[in-house]
Amino acid sequence: MLRSLQILIILVITSFCGHGQGIYSVERIKSNSGSGDFAPVFVNDSIVFCSRRAERKAKNTLTNLYSSRIHENGDLKDQRLLTGIFLSENHDGPISYASGTQTIAFSRNLEDTTDSRRKVLPVGIFIASYENGQWTEPIPFPYNSLDFSNAHPALSPDGKMLVYSSTQPGGYGASDLYVSWYLNGEWTTPDNLGPEVNTEGSELFPSWQSNGRLYFSTDGRKGFGGLDIWYTRFDDSWVSPKLLDEPVNSSGDDFGITADKFHVTGYFSSSRNGIDEIFRFHYQKPVIASCDTMKTEEKCVTFFENGPAELDTVPYIGYVWEFHDGTRIAGDTASFCFQGPGSYPVRLLVTDTLEGYKEALKAEYVHDIFPDLPSTIECSVDSLERSCTFSVLNLDEKTFPIREYYWEFSDGHVCVGKKAYYKVPDEDEPYVRLSVYARSADDSVETTYCVVRKLE
């Protein structure tokens, strides 16, 4: 597989909101060429991707860019070679697209006018805009160099931030991620993302998500094998990356991920089958049988013997109820108030004066007190003021593990995870709905709760 920055060029635009165990499915798209297809990117309603397929029109078998229509079944149909500014006599792609400024950035081999016999050409980044119905002539990124490669551009949605992979000297590994800001009409001097993100391995294929999360692939961290997809976020500094779960990541190379604006469906590339191919992922929305508004579980409970007491003549049988803290209550029923969430054992001791025994343990029970499930969804604006961090309050996960958080926004955007990073949907009555899937500590009880918060 050729993934060296000396030869390849790649890009990705956006990524998906969150990740969660086992709630999204992955399938290989049927229209892979078999020659190596990778780095898909949403460009408006189409997908642009790289392919090494033989192309007569391109007069080469190098990496070229293709566009495709998304079929209703998720396959990529009507694939066609991108020509014009996107086609050169060297490797072209991958591409990145900033919807906010209708700007593209893509990788391409540089031309060494000083040495026409040079066989291995470094890669550089080129940027173009869509103006007056056509693409402008690509402008080289000012920090391209014949001494090293800059590739895999990732434009932020507003087009003001460019993260890319570079082999320039002074990095932490074979290739590192760098960032440059578009300020006052110029690109700032690139900064290395630092050791929080970069490793001694290769960091490749960065892609921005609209909520501010940056996805990239690396072989320098312990994952599932080969290149794995990780994500980070810039919050004054770059936060420690997190690994995407299977089935997106695999033992092969997994890279170049993109998602639709709702983050329900997306594409990525992987060599899990021995050759670079494009895969589609799709969120499997959990089935919620009954979704009540989140509520506070009753902490005061009355316990009783569950048998047909009203039918029996039991004047000689007495009950003593024993609780976790040593409290003992005598009587047919016992009311007890628990301090907080948890799984509490309750024991029923029976005294039978007819049979002559006292306090024989006859029944045990574990009562689960659910936590005060989130009555409040908090939205705190992050430092970049582009989106909110949504979180819930009053969850005690030690005593009552929440297995899944599922955020649905009024514009259809979904996120999975303890927190959701997203902007307030630009709608008349925006809202976010959080569904929580929880199990009791002993795994015996599974519940679902949800709550809706209107967003201003």
Place this chain on the structure above:
Amino acid sequence: MRVLVGCIALFFLLPDVLSAQEIPSREENIPYLVTFGARASKNMGDDDYTQIFFFVIPKTHNKPIYIRVFDPGTGGDVDEKQGTFDTRVRFSIYGGDGCISNKDARKADPTGEYKSGNLLDQRTFGNEADYDNKWYTFGPFNPSSGELSNKYGGYVFKVIAQGISGDDGNLYKYFLSVEKDANKAVEGGNAFTFEYSFRLHASHKQISHVYPFVDSKVITVRQSNFDWDSDGNIRVISKARKGDLVATSGDDNWAASSLNIRDEEKNSSMDVQFIKSDEDMDNNNVVFYMTNQYGEYLPFYSLPIGGVPKYKYSIGTR
């Protein structure tokens, strides 16, 4: 075929411990069966001077069996003396057709053709020192000389103990054995009666039990007890019944009361507990039987079908 299936199901419900074929069994905690001489006053605790027991031999058992009687005579330390011992009790062993299938055999009262079947052996005991505190053995019997009954799970033998004369109380036990001179249980065997006449413990700390089997057609049961002498409480429990007190009799009279059967109780045994009062009482004998809504008598198995029933407590919340 339906009967056969039901019988097989019943057979598999037998408890794991099948060696306790002493009658009364350990689970029943009844010290002795009792039969009085025909001239005894009924306030001694025997309403009809007759006790009928049935022994079931599994069809798979093909070796001779013995029915042993402990202390069959009336005399000595075990039995209840009224003046001088002058009582004679006859033990009769029946098998063959009609032994159990004759409806008169499945009643509490010894009337009609309750001696149905083939008389296989018979012996009458009086005040004989030879068998005082000792075992007397009837048999050997070929299992197939009993009456084959799918309903009851094998070959059935019937033993009728009947007070012929005198007014003393004969206290005795049975054992269904594969050996003549030792108590060695018939594997898979059992014993039952439709009316129990038994001696209670003297100690108030003891609780005796009988275990009626409730089949699927039972909707209500009516219990009847005789000459309880107001010696405490009689309580019925089951796996779905934590305890129902039933009507109890005084001296020389009957008491009866009914219980509705719950679905969970069908095809299982109930536990009728004889819980004595706080004071010890000697020589209290009692008679007990149960009928269903059709007036049919429920069998009391020495080894309760399905095991000794226990009420299963559970905890509910609100």
